[in-house]
Each structure stands twice: as C-alpha cells, then as structure tokens.
Amino acid sequence: MPFDASKLIAQRALDIDASGIRKVFDLAAKLKDPINLSIGQPDFDVPEPLKQKAIEAIQQGKNRYTQTQGIAELIEPLRKQVLAETNWPADDTGMLILSGTSAGIMLTMFATLNPGDEVIFLDPYFVMYKHLPRLCGAVPVAVDVYPDFRLHPERIEAAITPKTKMLVLCSPSNPTGITLTEEELKAAADIAKRHGLLVISDEIYDAFCYEPHRSIAKYLPGQCIQLKGYSKTYGMTGWRLGYAAGPKAVLDQMTKLQQYTFVCAPSMVQYAALETLLTNHVDMSPYIEAYKKKRDRVVNGLSEGGLFEINKPGGAFYIFPKVPGDGQVSATEFARRAIERNVLFIPGNVFSSKDTHFRISYATTDAKLEQGVAILRELGEEARRS
Template identity: 50%
Template sequence: MRKILADRVGRIDASGIRKVFALAQTMPGAVNLSIGQPDFDAPELIKQQAVAAIQGGFNRYSQTTGEPELVARLVELTRSQTGWQEPMVMVTCGVSGGIVLALMALVDPGDEVIIQDPYFVIYKHAVNLLGGRCVFVDSYPDFRLPVDGIAKVITDKTKLIIVNSPCNPTGVVYTQEELKALAHIAAQRQIVVLSDQIYDSFSYDGPCPGIGAFYEWTIVLKGLGKSYGVTGWRLGYAAVHPVLRPVFEAMAMIPQYTFVCAPTPFQRAAIAALDLDIGPYIQAYRRKRDLVCSLLARRFELVRPSGAFYVFVKAPGSTGTEFVRRAIEKGVLVIPGGVFSERDTHFRVSFAAEDATIERGAVILNGLVEGPD
C-alpha cells in the first residue's frame, strides 16, 4: 500500500496514560492508581445547571472565545490573581486544548521549547507534532524548578518555556522566589512562558503562586475539570496580558477552523461552579496525600507532593517500566515514569481514589519490594 500517513504522525506515540486507561477496562477488580481524575462526582448544583442549560436551549455554538458571561467572570478572576488590569481571556476545550492552541500559535518547525523533566506528556508530543524541538532540563532528584539549568539552554531559537505548577507527575509546587527568578531570565530575551496551572486548586501546604503575577509575557492556562470533577466536560481557559494580544488573537482564530468552541451548556454550568466552595474536596485530598505518602515511604524513595494528586516514586532495583510490569501482574495499575520523562527510573501513583483503594494498592506495591516492615 502506498504511503498515506503524514510524516508528523510518526513523531508521536499513543499516550502511555491512555494505554493503561484502556488496560483498566480489561481488568475488572484491578486496583487503579493510574488515571488523573478526581474520584468524586460533580457537585449536584452544577449538574443541575448543565441540565437546565440544555433544557433552556443553550445547545448551539457559543462565541469562539466563550460564553460572554463566563468570560467576564474569568476576566475578573484573572485580574485578582495576576494584577493585570485588562486580561484577555478565552474558554478552551480543556487545558490540553489551550496547550495545543498556544503551541500552534507560537511554534514553527525548528523552534525550541524548554520543558522541565519530568513533564506532562502532552508537551513533548504536541511540540514534536508541530516540528518544534524539545529542550529538556533535568529537575531530578528533588524536582524543584531548575532555573539555572533553564538559563543555560536558552538560545536564539528558544520560543517558549513551559512551566507546570503544581506539577504532573511530581506534585511539586514552585515557590514565588523560583518563579520570580525564571521571570527575570525570560524577560531578558522576552521569551513567552506557558504556565499550566490546571492543578492550582489542589495545593495542600499553602497557596500556589503563578508566574503571571510577576511576568506579563505569560500565557496562563487553567481549567475546571479537575477542581469540580467534570473532566469529561472539557472546560479550560487561557488568559494573557494585552502585551501578548497577537498571541491571543491567533489562539482565538485557530478554533474557528478546528473545534469552534467549548460545549455551550457546560460553559453555562461553569458560571455557577465558580461560586462553589471546593474547600472540603481539597481537605479530603490533602488527607489522601498524607495517607499515600505514609504508606509508600516505608519501602520507597519519594518526594512528598505539595499539590496535584500524584506521587512520583523511585522504582527500586529496576527501571520504572519493569516495576510497573510487575505491579500490573499483581493487579495494580500505575504509570511508568518514562511516560513523563527522558529517564525510566520512577513510576507515578495517582491518589485520586477511595482510601480503601489507596490502601490496597500500597500493600501490593510494598509487597513487591524486599525490606523490613
């Protein structure tokens, strides 16, 4: 058969996370500590609001940048969090959709994008898909923001720096001092920073600062799916300072020829979601963080996460891939660290699960490691 696939498809591979997600469907009874979505259901109020929006006729296209009432609320929220007086905001199809729009607007073939390693999986593959070049900066073993390492790899081809805090897969939350230091470095070359803050509500040891408060050349990406248990609704948003107006306009133009807009009835429901108190959910997940760390620290080397709902655990005596293979054989689903990294030394555990599931999984994982109880 003649060649029919575009060359760009060969630059990416199927998501390792989604592979395990599919595997879970074939393993009833498996202890699933793999997928990063909350174990709680959406609050009843916003489900009712979504139904009311559907029944009320909000079933057509919205503006490409989003329902005006929702956008107005997000503008006010962004202003309070960044200090930008006139932020430009658009609703996206999840934060992943916002990442793709930002990269499509900025990255040409050959452009360099600086990414801290470990990293969320989409960064690498989306950059490769566009013909850009990923420049990875190692943050092992403590996973702090490697500011000096980033400074050393900046070149005339650097187009973008991606920052993710709280970080997936490590759960590390960057400090104001770290972000200010990165802002200073980026400002010297007027390099755009893409700040992925999808998990900023899940910050357990204090507020999660964002670099946008210190640097106007920032694209802030946030979402509602994780915070409100509606990951399937695909609702995120992008915010920029007016200094990046051309970037915003490009990001708003691309959906006109692709997915058009985020789902309208869910946008309507999101307006009500912004008024909900999610404090009890965060408190519950802080306790889950404490539980999983106390159970796994007995046998494993790990960095205690301050945010998100993951622990990035060092695989003892083998590669992350080999350890995960053994775990799956015992009925525990976790993600090999090589999915998130140029190294294959760790594995990711999601504690977005019932306490009993976390406890069962920890018993099995600990049983795979020799050592004292």
C-alpha cells in the first residue's frame, strides 16, 4: 500500500487556503493572450543601472551569505534616511534587510505574537494579514471599512479587547489603492498609544503615491515597525528585497528569527540596491506619472455614467470597483463571466469577508486596459440588469 503523505500535513497548513491570487495566476497561464488585470506587480522591467550593478556584484564574487541583518553599505544610508524621515531616536532604532517586505510581516508577527493575541487590520486587506497571525496561534480581527475604505477610528476602537496587541496598516492599500490622510494616521497613532499596540506600517507601495506619501511611523517612535521594499518600485518582484525599521528590542528578535528562516537577503541584490541610494541614475518618476495616467483612464472609463462605483485610489496600481446592480451578481460570479471573455481580475472575497467588489491592476499596456474597460462595461451593464 503506497504511503499517504497527506496524513502528515499539519493543521496550521490545512487551515490556510491557497492564495486566490495565485489561483488566478495559474489560470492566466492556461489562457491564450488574456487581458490580465490581476497582476500585482509593475509591467516595466528592472532599470538597466540596477541590472548592471547586480551583474557586477555577481562577477566580483559577491555571491555568498551576507550578515543576517544585511550589508553595512546598505544599512547605514537606509538608517540615515529612516531617522531623517521619522525623527526616531537613533539609539533605539534597529534595521534589518529582508527578503521582501512579506518576510518582514512574517518576522514581526513571529517575534511579537503569542497564542491568543489579537491582530487588527482593515477589511479589505492584503491576504497575508489574515493568515500569518494564525500561524502564530494569534487571532486575526478584520475591521470593516466599507463602503469608502477610509480608516474609521471608532470602528478600530470598537474592535479592541484586552488581548489586542497589534494593528496593521497598509498605505497605499492593496487591494483598494486608498492612501491614508494625515488625520487618519494621527488618529490611528493615538489609538495605538492609548492601548499600547504595536503598529506594522506596510509601505511597499510608497513610491506609487500620486500625492505626497504619508507614514504613521513619525508619530510612533518605539511603537512601529516600518516596512518598505524595492520589489514594486523598481519592477524587481522576483529579486526579493526590502527592509524593516523599528524599536531595537523587536528588530533584534526579528534578526535572530531571520537566522533560522531566510538567513539573509540575496547578496547581489543588496549591492544592486546601493545604486538607488548613492547615485541619481535611477529615476522612476516617469513610470509613476505613466501609472497615474493609467489610473485616471481606467477610473474614468469604468465610472462613466455611474456604471461602476469607485473610490478613486491615491496610490499603488489597483482599483477596487463594486459590481454593478443590487447585489444579485457576486464578484466571484462576475469574475467567472469575465474569464469567458478572456479578462482576468481578482474577486473581492480573496481580500475580504465580502464578495461585492473586485480588484483590477492597471499595471499593463494601455491597449489591454482599453480592451479590458470596454469588456468590463459590457459585463457591468449585464450585471446591472440582473
């Protein structure tokens, strides 16, 4: 009788569904030239100066392990940048170079959460925020921020219990693209201070802000883990590089955990990243401006005539429209109909307890966006008549 390895699977793994985003990626691979509006990464390539620096590092033999916390040449300028932006105390600020910001979310939670602790985040949310606390034995608590996707302090307050330990914020947001205002950030910081909460500030999309980027970090010295990365900004999602900054006591534990998990961030990528800090050879502003125009084109195209209800995003490269009609057509059903027309996007229930909205990524060609908007409008009219 063949050995049944499925009996060995831990309950913690069984409790987590495969990412709905990855399921759509798998589907996209099977379709012929789809209009793919599901992709959560830029459609531009890594800038040539970064490619050349990575190649140079490889050719110079910089291919071995680095220190767990990262190379000093990268940490020091990043540290100066963080201290200048946040005004945090230098002697209590730790830094850690990461294999992507997703690693930072995981390491922060593993370093701070005990079984039974509660983690608050806004719904809609990035998929990891719900599942990673469970791997720590903690309890994810989603706070509904429909229909405007703004931060409502009173809703967060209502969700806090004696077991609440952490608040996770993402601005600009995945999946909504919403950017938090200064007033919202101050209100969240006040809540964190009153209740002694650690805040994870996920700022992976900070470069994709169509207005000045704002961070909660400056309001929470010693009480915030700021996560930033290179993957989205420079189109290098496969290179896996980010960094964490925050109170030294937490960063020391995250560094220790990294020794037993990721070991270190890819060495040649760390050296390549120096090019973004030490020279002016990598200017991403033309790309950001192009994405702003894409956003406007899609928002205007879908919302014309009031067909799709959209909260205009201030950043990232996502739009989170509501399926037209009175709720008779779910986002999952709407996605199924779109697939029949060779259009791919992510239904909202991947990011939410609700199945009323869907995520569009406009990180694709203008031609694909034009085709996609036209088909979505046709499907939207059908849904509205349902």
